[in-house]
Amino acid sequence: MGSTAKAIMTGFICRLCSEQKKVVIHLYTSRAKKLKLLKKIKLLPISVDKYDNLPKTICEQCVSKLEAQYDLLQKIRRSNSVHRSHRMHHSNGRCPAECPLHGEDESTESEMEVQGTSS
Secondary structure (H helix, E strand, O other): OOOHHHHHHHOOEOOOOOOEOOOEEEOOOHHHHHHOHHHHHOOOOOOOOOOOOOOOEEEHHHHHHHHHHHHHHHHHHHHHHHHHHHHHOOOOOOOOOOOOOOOOOOHHHHHHHHHHHHO
């Protein structure tokens, strides 16, 4: 398939997994902007600079994994916000209508805690 240096120049090396791939997405294209890849990559413990000499492409498998990670992090953030708001509304021990979890059955959570501690 050619040298690694040539593959990097032609965009066949994935920045995330370092594997040579035939199909990749360049980080600075309209498709990458539409997928918000640079924003999602910022959640990873790497830095990407437009002018560094590292690959600027990501393979489709890594894009899929990055999307799943981003979705999970967003879900965790929303859930954390709901739980914080839920606790904020409970000054008197009752669940008011404006609470985001109003009507949710909290007994299941309490039962699970009791079962977990009694085992």
